[in-house]
Amino acid sequence: MRQLLLLSLVVIFQLPAYAQPTAKNEIPFQLLPSGHLLVSASVAGVEGKFIFDTGAGLTVFVKTYFDKLPDVIKEDGGYTGFRATGERLDIDLYKVRDFHFGPIRKAVEEISYLDANLGGIDGIISLKALESGPFTIDYTKKVLRIESPAALAGIRKTAKVIPVQLEQSRDKSLTLFSYFKVNDTLNLQLSLDSGAGKDVFRLSSRFTSALGVNVNDTTRVRKIEKRSEIDQNHISHIYVTKLDKLASTNAPSVDTRNFPVQFVEGLIYDGIIWINWLGQSVTFDLQNKVLLVKR
Template identity: 45%
Template sequence: MLHSALAKIKFLLLSLIILLSIRTGYAQSSVPFTVTSQGHIMLKAKINGVEGNFILDTGAGLTLITKTFSARVGKLHKQDGSYTAFRATGEKLTADLYDAQSLTLGSFAEQHPVLTVFDVNFGSIDGLISLKSFMNQPLTIDYSNKKIIFETVKSMAVIQKTGHQIPLQLEESRDKSLDIFAYFIVNNKLTLQFSIDSGAGNNVFRLNSRYIPALGIDTASAAKTIIPSEFDPKVKTVIYQDNVQSIVAKASPAAHCENVKASFIDGLIYDGIVSLNWIGKQITFDLKNRQMIVR
């Protein structure tokens, strides 16, 4: 009887140690994702326990769900205040804010996230998940194995030694939204601060049209398009397209591309916007330490 009781105590202690290691961030976990034909990172996530299809969007600023999906989730607490922001094209958007109970991706869970609801049709996509949820949780976007990895203290120590570190600048607005930026050198000539936007899709390079003269772009021969906003079709953006010789991360030549088609956009409020996929096959975001580590 004594031997049996001691065995039970040892088992309970071992279970407690395992549970504590999970809670203190030493148990690495991951969730799978797929890449859409446009290059978006699509994964399964739950809002208040209701599962949907979401895009992990490093340029979203604020987590968003569609009105249709919100009806599935049920009642969300609407805050009295709202949040006004500007899209990269300068388009003004005012969003109602809602308190949810939880946002869950695999074993990762954020309690009491704030999100917004928009009456938009994203097809099979139920919303966008921003990086705001991961301010204290380093994560890796692994394009090679198509999974999001939630890093631990131990795994981050290895990544720090094996990857190329690129400093990030964070734009945190009123503790409600988050966007990330880094410096890139264009055509070995201009050093510009670009928003890094996985929600833009694959191989997207957008520059402010003010840099057309400095980069020697001939607007007379460049392709020109006018694109209406998906939020307000009355808002239209003029875009010129031409080739750019090179774009290189200032902090690391490991992140570079050559001879890419870029869009030059009138009214862009940033120096530029770049997609994420070309930067590396494994990209770790350590937002607490304001860095991106590329492998």
């Protein structure tokens, strides 16, 4: 089966200042009103502001930032992926040198670039940048924290455990999924996407009937159309309403009620959800394929 690539595009204005890191194993982030995590990183000494995006698949810079980088090496081969709405992306791949992301140091990192305006953002850093060990998104302290084995063992004692499934493609892209019960009816495998934006819960429109949603009921459902930022001929049809309950299949107490939902025609996944609502901190233990959630 062809692996899929999700690239989240965001436009964010009035970028705020960063807080200072409190420990060497921490990467501070700014939690934007849009729900995105704004982080700082550098390539070959060129500083940039990026969205940390667990749904992005691979790390992508905007062209204005990419053009500032020295010693970029274009790979002979490329990569083909698909956005969640089914749009095909054929992209070139590049190797850049001296990638610094908090305590993460890589002599060489594989990236791509996109000729797009993300409102002052220099690009998207993917989950793959932190795949080598456990880390936590701490929404209280507003840091990404690289966890030691001892710290991870302590977290396990009190956290809710949510199994995840990893989608890895050719050692180039990485995204993750987990199963959730929707309205105590459907058990769906949803993409966990920190780049989706605030209060974003998207489900495939093929589930409307099973969930008792009548898309023609204009008193409860609002229909909108969204034109793609990449292919102007591609228009997504979206039905916006509310559902009663969403809960982790394996940790039912991790749930949200009366939540907004967008049913999207042509969505290639069961659904995509933002992750900020899961808890005050979310630890990613990818080697053991679990999230450890503290609420």
